[in-house]
Amino acid sequence: MNVSREDLTEPLRLASVSRSFDSLEVLRDMSLEVRRGEFVAIVGPSGCGKTTLLNLLSGFDRPTSGTVTRTGSTRMVYQQDGLFPWLTVRENIEMGLRHVQDNAERMRQLAEMFDLINLHGFAEHYPHQLSGGMRQRVELARALAGETDIMLLDEPFSALDYLTRLRMREELARLLETRPRTVVLVTHDIEEAAQLADRIIVLTERPACIRMELRLTVPRPRSPVQAEVVDAVQRILAELGLENETDDRLVRANIN
Amino acid sequence: MFRSSTARFVLMALAFISVLTVLRFKPWQRFATGNTAVTNSTKSREQLGVGFLPVTCHLTCPVTDYATRTSTATRFESQRFTDFPTVVESIKSGRLQATFLLAPLAMKLREQGVPVKIVYLGHRDGSTVMVRQDLAAESLRDLRGKVFAIPSRASNQNLVIHKLMEDQGIREDEIRFVELPPPDMPGALAAKAIDAYFVGEPHAAKAELDGTGRVLHHAKDIWPGFISCVLVVHEDLIRDRPEVVRDLVRGIAESGEWAEQHRLDAAKLSAPYFRQNERVVRHVLTQPPDRVSYRMLTPTDEDLQQIHDMALKIGILERPVPIAEVVDRQFIPQEIKPANIDMQAAKDANN
């Protein structure tokens, strides 16, 4: 194989990966590379294996065949509550700063995280005392704190109401502005993908493989009604056969 | 956060238990009394725990305890139990070497290979057949079809009642027998759950004083010289400390003689040991005075053989046990003088 030096430093790389559970084939021959600092969103019909893909990327699961390469440290943000309920907001975020040895430096970074997520005054609250949106913000802060290379987001906003979700997307875009990370976002929310990602990967039904790739170059944060975002959403919906108003052939032409 | 609060809790719990331990064992008392003459003298004296239950059949045990508090001979410490199974288990495990025990139960132990000997009796008579106040029963025959409570199948009360039934021509199934713990009998009689019961005092007197029961027979009238409980010691004790056994038997004998001569004082002295109402104990010892006797405490072969035969017949014993194996009369004193008891000191001690 001819692999260039630059390719080797790509933080995430799937090479012909398949994954089956007993007789159930979930992923088939998938290859994917994520570049440093890139934001990749993975969308697809529910139950198509998005979470399996994420588990493979995080190292929690191993492929049946093919290889997964990961360079750098990884943190995952979960759709359910991944915060430790027995720790306060401050202590939870400090989890993300465990490897910062210097006390003063840790305090400084902690204060910075609180500035970012704008939750001053809630430092000594426990997760169960916060709203869902606040908890997601804390979880993002915990994952972003310290020096992680890769962030894997598993439908992080799915439990939130629409308005909160909009706000959280903006928040995430802003946070990534100040702390660039390599991000893989798994979501069933196409609008979310279109608002946040540099590249959107649409998966097929199970066994999943890549059905379509879409690149967006407009800078973040993007509004949900921005032309590029709307366009991307329409193209994905059409690809999935869910958009009736658009002419099929026209959409195909656009993609190509 | 977690570590500190949990650690604090564990520390608090440990501190609490330590405080309790200190309060429980009161080391300062041990230290304080360690210097007094009393402890020094007890230390040099032989000591033995003797088991008893708070029934008047065992009255000589606390009296002996009291009498040997100050005497120079062996110190006998009465150890109160609440039921016979616990007594038996304590003997079997070797933690109790001398005790008062139901006579058939002592033979049963022997049959099971537990080397115990009957060395003396603790009393004669002192059991009573009670019937419900409102029942017009004059004899056992009138109790046909009634519910009759006994303390245990292995009690001599059970044996004697069966012997009487046989003598009077009453069939086994004509009276419905139930086993009840003696303390529950007066209550059961009052609630009319049972119609009659046969038990060691003071559990009969209780119903009499309450007015819920009436004496049908005193044991002395239906079975003169009735034995409920005997003094039992382990053979190990006889082998290792024969002098202590001799002291014990003499102590019991002299306590019995003293109780015979000072019935009111005996009630007063033993009530705190029994933790019973003095009035009830006094009633047993005086109404009538020969309701229970603490004389003639030497077990004869005839006494024991009768109990043995009845036990065998009813099936409490599975095979014959030679009486000579069960009894050991070598420690019984020739001459019995009343124990030397200072009632004034008893009063002081109780106040």
Place this chain on the structure above:
Amino acid sequence: MFLIVVLWGVLSALTVFPSSLFPSPLDVVRGFLEEIQSGRLLDDIIASLFRVCTGFAIAAGAGVPLGLVLGHRARFRQALLPLVNFFRSLSPLAWIPFAILWFGIGDLPAIFLIFMASFFPIVLATTAAVASIPTIYFRVAEDYGLGGSQLLREVTLPAILPQVITALRVTAGLAWVVVVAAEMIAGRDGLGFAIWDARNGLRMDLLVVGMIVIGAIGVVVDRLLVRLMLLPSVRWGYER
């Protein structure tokens, strides 16, 4: 509470039951004073508390670690859980003969019986608590580099703590219930012994004194353990 006392007073005043078998509230108050003056009541309380606390502490100290092992290791769990359930079903009273055989008379057999009553429920509750920790916590812990003893101290223990506290509360009540039976063989003191003794001594007033004191201490002990549930780091477990 007040109503119960009134009903009790009326029942005894009407002498529905013989007064020596059914003591009046006044008899019990007198019995109380008698027991306090003689100092027996305090001694009995201390003796019982000592036995219950010691037996319970040993049960908790051994039961929680065993529960942690069983919760984490499926193979141990399969092997030992039926055994735990077996022993849990046995009434501690059935152990009395063996308690005497192994420990004689006094504090030790009572502590042993209280241990037997509380140990198995604690093991079971801890096992269940560990087995029900959401795996997400362990994945998060791995992401953030927690392993070994840190994982135990900072994830497993705090995650099961709310359930363990509830279990301790329930079991403490159980241990306290067993004290009456356990002290049947206590020899000479303890609240349970006082009850047996009062029964043998035909002193129903003292028996009721014992009942009241045992009940009251049970309430106080529970109040104390409830305070544990107010710790900020376990509140989450009770607010869902």
